Amino acid sequence: MNKKIVLKLENVNKIYEGNIEDIHIIRDLNVEINEGDFISIMGKSGSGKSTLLNLIGLLDKPNSGKLFIDGIDTTQASDLEKNMIKNEKLGFVFQFHYLLKEFTALENVMLPGLLKDYSKKNEIKERALKLLKDVGLEDRALHRPTELSGGEKQRVAIARAMINSPKIILADEPTGNLDEETSEKIHEIFKKINKEFNQTIIVVTHSKELASITDKSLILKKGKIETL
Ligand SMILES: Nc1ncnc2c1ncn2[C@@H]1O[C@H](COP(=O)(O)OP(=O)(O)OP(=O)(O)O)[C@@H](O)[C@H]1O
Ligand SMILES: [Mg+2]
Numbered sequence: 001m002n003k004k005i006v007l008k009l010e011n012v013n014k015i016y017e018g019n020i021e022d023i024h025i026i027r028d029l030n031v032e033i034n035e036g037d038f039i040s041i042m043g044k045s046g047s048g049k050s051t052l053l054n055l056i057g058l059l060d061k062p063n064s065g066k067l068f069i070d071g072i073d074t075t076q077a078s079d080l081e082k083n084m085i086k087n088e089k090l091g092f093v094f095q096f097h098y099l100l101k102e103f104t105a106l107e108n109v110m111l112p113g114l115l116k117d118y119s120k121k122n123e124i125k126e127r128a129l130k131l132l133k134d135v136g137l138e139d140r141a142l143h144r145p146t147e148l149s150g151g152e153k154q155r156v157a158i159a160r161a162m163i164n165s166p167k168i169i170l171a172d173e174p175t176g177n178l179d180e181e182t183s184e185k186i187h188e189i190f191k192k193i194n195k196e197f198n199q200t201i202i203v204v205t206h207s208k209e210l211a212s213i214t215d216k217s218l219i220l221k222k223g224k225i226e227t228l
Contacts, residue, residue, distance in 0.1 A: 003035055004034065004035040005032050005035075005068075005071075006033060006034065006035045006037075006070055006167050006168055006200050007031070007032070007067075007068070007168060007200075008031070008032050008033075008066075008067070008068040009030060009031040009055075009067050010030060010067075011028050011029070011030060011064065012028070012029045012030075012055065012062045012064070012065035012066070012067060013026055013028060013029075013062055014052075014055060014060070014062050014063055015063045016051075024223060025048040025223055026048055026052055026055070026223050027222070027223030028065070028223075029223070029225060031218070033168075033202065034200075035198065036198040036199070036200055037201075037215055037216065038190070038191070038201045038203075038213075038214045038215045039200075039202045039203070039215065039217075039218060040202075040203050040204075040211040040214040040217045041053065041202065041203070041204045041205070041218050041220060042204075042205065042211055042217055042218070043220035043221060047221060047222075048220050048223065049204040050172055052220065053170055053202070053204050055067060056168075056202065057086070057090055057170050058085060058090070061075075069089055069090070070089055087112055087115055087164065088116055088164050088166070089167045089168065090167070090168055090169075091161030091162055091163075091164070091168070091169040092169075092170050092171075093154070093157045093158055093169065093171040093174045094171070094172050094173075094174070095172055095176040095177060097145070097153040097154055097156065097157040098157070099145040099153055099156055101144060101146060102144075104141065104142050104143060104144055105141050105144075105148065105152075105159075106125070106128055106132065106141040109128040109131060109159045109160045110124050110125060111160070112160060112163050113127065113128065116164055124163070127163060128159065128163060131159035131163065132156070134159070134162075134189075134192070134193070135155040135156070135158055135189055136185075137155055137159070140152060140156075149182075150177055150178055150182070151178050151182035151186065154174060154175070154186055155189065157174075158186070158189055158190070158193075162197075165197075167200060168201070168202060169199060169202070170202050170203075171190070171202070171203040171204065171205075172203075172204045173205060173206065174186060174203065174205075175205070175207060175210065176205075176206070183209070183210070184209065187209065187210045190203065190213075201214075
């Protein structure tokens with residue numbers, strides 16, 4: 001059975017214009033990622049991992065090339081369409097969680113769902129509670145971010161990334177700030193949601209332990225990708 005392609009990059013280039021010289025950080029990159037793939041992106045500091053993830057996450061634009069998400073050519077999409085894709089087809093987990101401090105864990109998880117369809121508030125709340133349970137935080141739902149540990153905040157961020165059943169979860173060094181034991185717990189959660197929900201996950205990491213549990217590691221080097 002052919003797997004569905006959820007992400008496709010075609011000859012993507014990214015150049016940062018500098019005062020002295022331009023930095024050609026992504027070079028004619030071609031990548032295809034299938035639904036349900038659990039992919040790690042590795043490479044040394046400055047190799048362009050975050051740049052690539054920001055392109056995939058529509059937080060930045062390539063200088064040339066095409067980027068398809070779930071079959072949609074995002075390089076042709078309007079800002080409005082891109083915002084819709086970001087909220088509904090992508091889920092983000094960053095090194096720093098970016099939870100809103102005025103809101104509880106539950107409300108933070110619900111938020112992208114409410115932005116999508118406020119009229120489904122009750123269903124969204126049920127789903128958010130279920131997701132908090134999936135990440136082992138059912139008894140922390142009413143805590144605010146300041147009342148949670150670093151690992152707990154990261155788990156809330158994962159639940160929030162899942163709320164709209166995104167096509168792809170993008171994570172940039174999600175355990176970069178956490179101790180080894182807590183990191184491993186988060187890695188297991190990624191593995192679990194990948195297996196149980198066939199969730200596509202692309203994670204940038206320096207952790208060999210995390211890379212070892214992914215299906216494939218893409219190594220960024222000189223603007224190109226080497227597959228392990
Ligand atoms: N907005 C920008 N303008 C100019 N240069 C940039 C910009 N953002 C990143 N760069 C440069 O592009 C290169 C790639 O940066 P990027 O953040 O993608 O690296 P990275 O692989 O994520 O590194 P790390 O592992 O340290 O997070 C770096 O040399 C960086 O200095
Ligand atoms: Mg980075």
